[in-house]
Amino acid sequence: MIEVDLEEEKREIIRRYRKLLRHAKPILKSGDARIIKKAFYMSMEAHKDMRRKSGEPYIFHPLEVAQICVSEIGLGTTSIVSALLHDVVEDTEVELADIERGYGKKVASIIDGLTKIAGVFDQGSSQQAENFRKMLLTLSDDVRVILIKLADRLHNMRTLGSMPRDKQLKIANETIYLYAPLAHRLGLYAIKSELEDLYLRYTDGDAYRHIASKINATKDARNKFIRNFIKPIKDELNSQSFQYEIKGRPKSIHSIHNKMKKQNVPFEEVYDLFAVRIIVDTELENEKAACWQAYSIVTDYYQPNPDRLRDWISIPKSNGYESLHTTVMSGRGQWVEVQIRTRRMDEIAEKGYAAHWKYKESKNGDADKGLELWIGKVREILEQNDASAIEFVDDFRSNLFQEEVFAFTPKGDLVTMPNGSTALDFAFDIHTEVGAHCLGAKVNQKLVPLNYVLKNGDQVEILTSKKQKPNEDWLKYVVTSKAKSKIKDSLKEEKKQFVMEGKEVVKRKLKQLKINFTQEALLQLTDHFDVKTPTDLFYLIGKGKIDHSLIKKFNEKKEEEHKYRRVTDPKGMQSQIKKVREKDFDLLLIGEDMDVVDYKFAKCCNPIPGDDVFGFVTVNDGIKIHRTTCPNAAELLSNYGYRVVKAKWTSSQDNSFLAGLRIIGTDRMGLINDVSSIISGELKVNMRSITINTEGGIFEGEIQLYVSDTKHVDQLIGKLEVVPGVVSVTRDN
Structure with missing residues (x-):
């Protein structure tokens, strides 16, 4: 034991x-220092007897958050x-009333928003999603809840x-999945970049270390x-008596990694590795x-x-971000991104929403107006609280964590849309009644259908008719939460009747099959019929x-697969994990006790x-x-963390x-002969399929083959990369 x-x-x-x-x-x-003390x-x-997993006293955490x-x-x-008190209600005997x-109602309200929900959750809901929704509910009162949560x-x-790894x-x-996009949307770019880098460090450490060492x-x-690039710019700025600062820094590791993956190129071929900023x-x-x-x-x-x-x-982002970005060709034939902004703009870009408070008395209220608009949209989603927590989070992400398009009304008013x-969507953004009776639109004086996708600079005139009313197909035509919720509201009364009739049918059918009408039975039915x-x-x-x-067919399938039961609590999960299958070899040890259990490989990441x-x-x-790098990992681990179990490889013997x-x-x-001879002849690997496409002297091939482990794959990639003519070899998900 380590002595302290x-x-x-x-x-x-x-x-x-x-x-x-x-x-x-x-x-x-005056008096603030005393309150902080x-x-x-x-x-x-409150935290005197508590320590973090690292062994440090717990008080380090609230101090660092502050x-x-x-x-x-x-x-x-x-x-x-x-920030100093953010965990005391959740983790100690101190109550919100204390x-x-x-410290007053304001601090109590913020801490209440930060305190995780206690108690039992409905089956199929996600505690993380519920916590996230509760935290956002306080946004309409005080955005500092979100900012402290990000800290x-x-x-x-x-x-x-x-x-621990899991x-x-x-x-x-x-x-x-949640916090990095939220930091981005609030304009906290430095925090967003660090969160993304840390995510990569712990989910794909090899890629993180590779890029970090290259940088x-x-x-x-x-x-x-x-230095050479900015010298002539500095000389000219000096001659024109500018007061300025120039910074040059590499892009974040996560953004470089994304570019490498997206463009399928090595580090050396990512052309915009860094940006120059003129303040x-x-x-x-x-x-x-x-x-x-x-x-x-x-x-x-x-x-x-x-x-x-x-x-x-000219048109700031809705989170208040203001800057000029351009990409220029350097004298060495290399593209360089240059960002130009003022000191005020830079502080808002680095500190996001908080910096607006400092400048909100300024004459330039556009950025504040944009941010208030965004918070208004958050409130709209929060008011539509009939969805499950997971649906809510998905809706929130899809509506608020994407870039915008700028369109104009016939009178020239600017409307910012996702x-x-x-x-x-545009019609509903103007007014619910305009949306509900929308027949179509004129965009730039030309008639377009309801599902026309807006482009930057479009001038939109909505055409309406009192006879028109929403139908289910409209939900396929919209992306904004406001339009979706208003269409759903219009359809709700009609839907309510069908829901009541359907519920009675399901109750009757389950009763005939001697199955209790429970939440678990319903969730298994929804999964079987592939509905949400x-x-x-x-x-x-x-x-x-x-x-x-x-x-009835679902019930027959259910009886056949009775060994797979829905796991909704830790005890149930342990009993699921400890079902041992008879095998002649060990492949994976799973769960806290590292048992050999029945499992399947996910097809999304092989x-x-x-x-x-x-x-x-x-x-x-x-x-x-x-795989931890699976495209679906972020959603599974965020929304269903309680259903995730440890998994560790042991000897795989002779399995492919x-x-x-x-x-x-x-x-x-x-070329194909050289590639196939290395695979089949030299390394004795069995191929299932090989597809080669050639165009303009460039070939791109996909090979499906049987291997024993990742070392085998790495060995194969190494051999193929030295074949004359081969530029890159990568493993597919």
Whole structure:
């Protein structure tokens, strides 16, 4: 057991507390330091016997969360107090009423929003999704709940190394699924990038370390390149008496990794590895002119790519982000992204929503207006609370975590919509009644159908008729939550009748089959008929779209597969995990006790021995094994973390597994023969299929083959990469 130096710990706690006060000093008003001190001592007392997984005293965590709130987000005293106390109600004997008595309603309200929901959840719901919905419900009152939660998540990700592997995967995937997009949407780009990098570090450590080492290895050459690139720009800015700062830094590891995957290229071939940022100091009324003047200087020396100009100064993003982005060709034939903004814009870009409070008294209210619009859209989704928590999270992500399209009304008013919005979305955005009676639209004076997808700059006139009313097909034409919820409301009364009829049919059928009408039976039925919710099932049966006689067939299948039971609690999961199958060999050890259990490989990612994997308890198909880099991992681990189990490879003996390889290269005579002779002859690997497409002297091939483990795959890739003409060999998911 490690001995703890308690005196040194106390000194370190005081050091961190004093550091927090030093950073907060510029924003403290009279009496604030006393309130922060009171909160600090209350938190220290409440957490005095608690330690984190790393062995550190628990008080380190609230202190660091408060530090992030001050230094990295720019929040004030209320947030510092709330951050220091954010876990006391959840983890200790302190109650919300105690917080309200000591620190007021505002702090109590924020902490209530941050406190996880206790108690039992309905089967099939996700605790993480429920927590996320509760946290967002407070957004209409105080956005600081979200900001403190992001600070909390950032510190948890920074200290994730001390957690067990399965917890690392769960927390990292929740982060990429919910919190990184949320940070992006609130304009907290530095925090968003760090969360994404930390996600990659814990889910695909090899890729993270590879890119990090490459960035480090090219640091000197990159710095030299940036110095040479910015020299003529600096000289010109100096001659025109600009007050400015120029920074050059590499893109985040996660964004580089995404580019490598998307473009299927190695690190060396990602052309925009870094960005140069020019920050101009100027008066508010001169900001726009100064930025365009700096842009003019940059493009005097370097040729810009006209397709890569982004003007977020004339029309800021809805999260308040303002900047000019351009990509220019350097003298060495390399594309470089240049971002041009003022000091005010840079602070808002780094600290997002919090920086608006500092500038909200300014004359330029457009950014605040855009952010208020976004919060208004969040409220709309929150008001539509008849969906399950998981549906809610999916709806929230799809509506708020995407880029926007800008369109205009006939009078020239600007309307900001999510990318992919249609003319029907536009109609509902104007007014519910306009949407409900929408016949079609005129876009740029031309008639278009309801499902016309808007483009930037479209001028839209909505055509209506009192005879028109929403129908179910309309739900396929819209992407915004407002339009969806209003259409659903219109259809609700009609649907309610069908639902009641369908429910009675299901009750009657289950009674005939001697099956109790329970939530579990309904969830198994919804899974069998491939519908989202029991209400959808009742509706489809009531309307006659699903033949109710098929319920009998479901029961026959259920009896056949009775060994796969839905697992909804830890005890049930353990009994599921400990079902041992008779096998002549060990492949995977699963669960806390590392037992040999029945499992199947997920077809979405085709894991093979040696891959980093996890087990997922499905509804009707036992335990399925996924790679941690599976495209579906983030959603499974975020929404259904309680159904995830550990999985670890043991000896695989002589078993073969199907893997796919993608080969790209330049076409030549005899190439396919060389490739197949290495696979079948030299390495004695059995191929299931090989498909080669050639066009314009370039070939692209897909090979399905049987291998024993990841080492076998790596060996095969290494051999194929040296074949003349082969440019790259990668493994498919």
